[in-house]
Amino acid sequence: MSESYFEILRPGINSTLQDLGRSNMNHIGIPFSGAMDTRSYLISNQLVSNNLNEVSLEFAYQGPHLKLKYGKTLCSITGNVTFRIIRKNNDIEEGNCYQTFVLESDDQIDIISTNKSVYGYFSINGGFVGDNFWGSCSTNTRAKIGSNDGKKFSINEKILLKQNKSIFNNKKLDYLNSKIEYIRVLKGTNYNYFSDEAKKKFLENEFVVTKLTDRMGMRLEGPKIKNIVNTNIKSEGLIKGVIQVPADGNLIIMLSDHGTIGGYPKIGVVISADYDKLAQSTPGSKIKFKSISLLEAENLYKLYSLETQNILNQIK
């Protein structure tokens, strides 16, 4: 039997292979990476009976158009995504997220767009063939490491499929992405670098997500946040979710592929429970921050984790 692969007829805007990310490499300049919306990623794997850390295809805005060559595979798409399946006899089927479907050789999947969100996940039973670097196949285009030589996918490339377990049980989940009201934050280590007025603006005004947003970071536009101590700090480590304020007073939030060291004051950090929702905020959408305590943030994470587990259990 020939090896199974997807032929890329259109790569989409930013299609990469991702898993749960790469730990313990931050100190040499390699951030975590991994799926931007962890919960959607996990659900897509669970639907096709994979290990939860199996390699998925992440896409942003416009997804890829793929043609399966050889083999047969159980698939799932999660997120808020419009897609269609073009059968080899040219029949077209509208796709449904959170519901598995089977593709056979010469069938095509056309992932048209994500709706009111940025990222979607395409998983197949058995997973895609990725390149493991330090315990993860996640592609990091900045450091050029991980799957596909550290690059996003291009036209005419192939995405190889691992041997699947010949599981074709269809599964379905009734799932609605919850709408966000606030992005909750903890005060950053340089919170006191900012004037009382600036702190008030940070917590009371709305900020707009700009187009200068990708897997590395999200730039926001809104009232300028004035610094009264120093617009630079001695360079120090960064983690995802940190909200930095450079001299121009506009906020930048570090996302999964962030630079590991930076010298701008940190006004806040997005809580772990709200990271998926933050990552799904599209350019043009509005964000409002709310400051909470560490204990609240920890409890919200427990809740987030429990909810995720409940959703995954529903699929079993």
Place this chain on the structure above:
Amino acid sequence: MIKNISNLGDASAYCDFGNEVNEEINSNVISYFKHLKKNKINGITNITPSYNKLIISFDLEVINFEKLKDKIKKINLESIEKEEKKIVKVPICIDGEFSLDLKRLSNKLKITEKQIINSFLSKEYFCYMTGFIAGMPFLGNIDSNIRLYRLETPRVKVPKGSIGITEQFCNIYTFESPGGWNIIGNTPMKIFDKFNESNPVKINPGDNVIFYQINKNEFLKLNE
């Protein structure tokens, strides 16, 4: 030693060693870093040392800030063995096409290009931290007579291998990248190698670095 431990978000501890940048404080940061790498605490997902801070990230499913803070406080620095310093020798070529800012530096600092290079080559440097982009070492301290601020308008593309200086520091661009440091030369040495699984970076925090000059022919040979 650690002056204060606070939380950075809900999944990282932020250990503050002070505000100054010097080898003594940084050596303490690196001692803690090495200790934690050796004596693993369950749940830690990343440890990021810098000049005078150490950020320890963890998995909230396994541990939380208060518990980790207690464990960090219990670390006994007496038990941390001082390791022998590793010295890394890095070739640098300063031929015209590589030393993008040497002429400008010479005009600004009012010393000759040769004096700048001699001053640069005469010192042994200390690696404070690695990062920003994969494998980029932050070295110091360069001699006070060759210190200058970064470019007012950063370059969109600094060539891979470029060696830059700014203020008291020196770094090496391990990838082509945007950047604003004053470029005095280029090294053919592969500072970051993603295919070297156990040791991907040549220069680690705490290492010492000596630069030695090579000519263009040697550069091309080493670059093969």
